[in-house]
Amino acid sequence: MMGNPNPKVEEEKKLEKELLIPILMGEEVIKLAEEAKSSKVECLELAKKVKSLCDSLRGVVRVLSGNHQSLNDRPIRRMVKEASKNLEKTLALVRKCKKHEGMGVLTHVLTIRNTNDFRKIWNLLESSNGDIVWLLSIVESKGTNLSLPPIASNDPILAWVWTYIYTLQLGSPNDRAEAATELGSLAKINYRNKFIIMEEGGVLPLLKLLKDSAFPDSQFAAANALVDIVSDDQQQRVVRFLLDNQVVPVIVQVLSDAAFRVRVSVANLVSAMADQENVAREEFIRANVIKPVVSLLSMDIVFDESVAARNSIHSLVLSLSEVDSDCGSSRGSSNSNNRRDREREGESYELRNDVKVSCAKAIWKLSKGCLLACRKITETKGLLCLAKIIEFESGELRFNCLMAVMEIATMAESNVNLRRGALKLTAPAAKAVLDQLLRVIREESDFALLIPAIKSIGSLARNFPGKVPHVLGPLISHLGNKDLHVASEVVVALVKFVCVDNYNCVDHSKIILELNGIPKLMNLLQINGHQQVHGLKLLCYLALNVGNSKVLEQERVLSTLEKLARPVLAQNPDLKELFAKAIHHLTLFQPGVQLQRQPLGLELL
Incomplete structure (x- = not known):
């Protein structure tokens, strides 16, 4: 046949x-x-x-x-x-x-x-x-001739792309690395150049170069060029092309055994692809990209093994399966791993940090909107690793880890199994992450770090028991933050603590009153815009949960809601019922106003 x-x-x-x-x-x-x-x-x-x-x-x-x-x-x-x-x-x-x-x-x-x-x-x-x-x-000339053919005399980019592609296919290792770098430089200039490289067949030779582990310089240049081509909101077509050409297993393999500087570039490629396509995230997870990424991210971290082992039953199973796999591997594979470990020890601090920065970003982008990725990360030592880095590191590495935690928490907010499983507060890894999030909120002033930490706490609001002043206190302290973006995120997070979907909403509302949150919220409401809508929602839920409080009467919450109701509801009619219930509820606890105020509340229904 x-x-x-x-x-x-x-x-x-x-x-x-x-x-x-x-x-x-x-x-x-x-x-x-x-x-x-x-x-x-x-x-x-x-x-x-x-x-x-x-x-x-x-x-x-x-x-x-x-x-x-x-x-x-x-x-x-x-x-x-x-x-x-x-x-x-x-x-x-x-x-x-x-x-x-x-x-x-x-x-x-x-x-x-x-x-x-x-x-x-x-x-x-x-x-x-x-x-x-x-x-x-x-x-x-194997692509070394940079003259222009007549057909491309009015479009030299086309001729350069053709020349570099032929160099990738025919040139020496050094020439190929240089050609890949030049293609990447062209891709950085504008979208049209990216499109030309794609249309004229430049992606497959770059992939072939990426696979060739014998020449790290060429691998490094090819990975960087692919990142430059993919890094654009309009490049989903390129990402799909890469997926169709089975690039994911290649990337995972390179992440596992290539030179460190190559791994930096390839991890950046993972981030760029994951940022474009949810399908890419899922394919990477199925190809077990989390294992090399977390391994690289945690290479300088000393874990408390008893804590790591208690992270989850599944992590224990994974650890045992990895041990079995290692025991069953060949002596040659063991020698290769030892060689890589020795190479790792010899790398500079800067390069090791670059590897961790790129891997942390890869985890962040892989986690975005992908339940499969979030599960895989929480089933390994990934959460503990993120917590340790947030605790001890700084700069871009710390920021990327906070963003990764934020995406995992965001997914947990909408997925009860994830929220009540790996992210339950009794789980050691989840507790370690929570401790660092609260530490960031208490101690940091940089809004770029504060915002993902605050969002993460808000996403996990339904995980907290009723009496958590140590959680709500740091949030409330930022209601008066000079940066309105930070103050706004605090309001959004507090809404999740006191809304009717939260079983402990009444207890949380009482803590907010006890920690002097109402005066700070009323000051924030003097500012128009996005903050006002969420601030009024928070005020409405507080009115429903603790409407009999003297603090609400002293801060003139009822008159504030009446004053701001109509302009806000004109833009947000879906809040009409919430406003009406809150106003009506407050009138029940403020003597002498029921008869004159109740119609207003009913009118808003």
């Missing part, structure tokens, strides 16, 4: 047939030129130019048939198509010269017209021959 045909071989055969068409057309032109009845000299001159073009096309055929690897065919097809069009025009002109037998003035007029036509055709043939000669020179 015959096997399936090799698609590359089939494609090359198809391209060779496409090349045969202009060659045969050229032979026909030469034959008709020799038989021309008029403009004999001009026809013969054209025949010489056509012969040169055919010879060049035959040179391309020889290159394709003799090369040991498939060459990028985009420029070849474009040039062959243009040459075919020009040869069709040449053939039409020469045919007229064979048929024409005019006399006298008419012959003179036609001769003038033909002279102009011949000049135009000559220029077209000259351009096509220049294209093919350029192509052959690029292949011969």
Whole structure:
């Protein structure tokens, strides 16, 4: 039984047939030129130019048939198509010269017209021959020739991309690394360049370079170039192309055993792809990318093994399975792991930090909106690792870990199994993370760190028992934060503590009153905008939960709600019922106002 045909071989055969068409057309032109009845000299001159073009096309055929690897065919097809069009025009002109037998003035007029036509055709043939000669020179020089073919004279980027792609396929290791770097530089300039690199076949050679572990410089350059191409909100098409070409297993393998600087770039590629496509996140998780990423992130961390083991039953199973896998592996694999450990110990602090920064960002981007990723991270020592880094590190590394925790907490907010499982407060890993989040909120002033910590606490609001002043206190202290973004996030988080969906909403509301949260909230409500809507929601829930408090009466909460209700409800009609219930509830506990205020509350219903 015959096997399936090799698609590359089939494609090359198809391209060779496409090349045969202009060659045969050229032979026909030469034959008709020799038989021309008029403009004999001009026809013969054209025949010489056509012969040169055919010879060049035959040179391309020889290159394709003799090369040991498939060459990028985009420029070849474009040039062959243009040459075919020009040869069709040449053939039409020469045919007229064979048929024409005019006399006298008419012959003179036609001769003038033909002279102009011949000049135009000559220029077209000259351009096509220049294209093919350029192509052959690029292949011969293995991509080191940076001249421009006529077909790309008005668009040099196109020629540069073609040249760099051929260098990736034919050049030396150093030349390939340089070509990959140049493609990355072009991709950084604008979206159009990214599109050209994609359309002209530059992605697959970069992938092939990424796979070649024998040349770390080339791997490093290829990974960086792919990051530059993918890093754009409009690059989902490139990400899907990478996924279709099975890049995920390659990336996971490179993350596991490549040189450190290569791993930095590849982890950045994971982040860039995960940031674009949820499908990419899921494929990475299924390929077990979390294992090398967490391993690299935790390489300088000393864990309390008893705490790590108690993280979850599943983590214990994973640990045992990894031990079994290690025991069953070959001696060669063990030696390879030992060699990598020795290499790791020899890397500089800066490079080790770069690896951890990129891996933390990868965890952040993988966790975004992906339940599968969040589960995998919480089933390993990933949460403990994030907590340790938040505690002891600083800068971008700490920020990336906080963002990762925020995404995991956000997913837990909407998934009860995750929230009540790995993120329950009795779990050692979850408790370690919570302690660091509260520490950040208490001690930090940088809003970039405060906001993800505050959001994380808010997402986990339904996990807390009723009496948690140590949690609510740090949040309430930031209600008066000068940065309105921070104050706004605090309000949003507190709403999640006191809303009716939270079983302990009444207890949380009492703590907010006890910690002097109402005066701070009333001050914040003096500011218009986004903060006011969430602040009024918080005020409404507090009114419903602890409406009999004297503090609410002293701070004139009822009149504030009445004053601000209509303008806010005009933009947020979905809050009408909440406002009406809160106003009505407050009137029940403030003597002397029930009769005059109750209609207002009912009117809002």
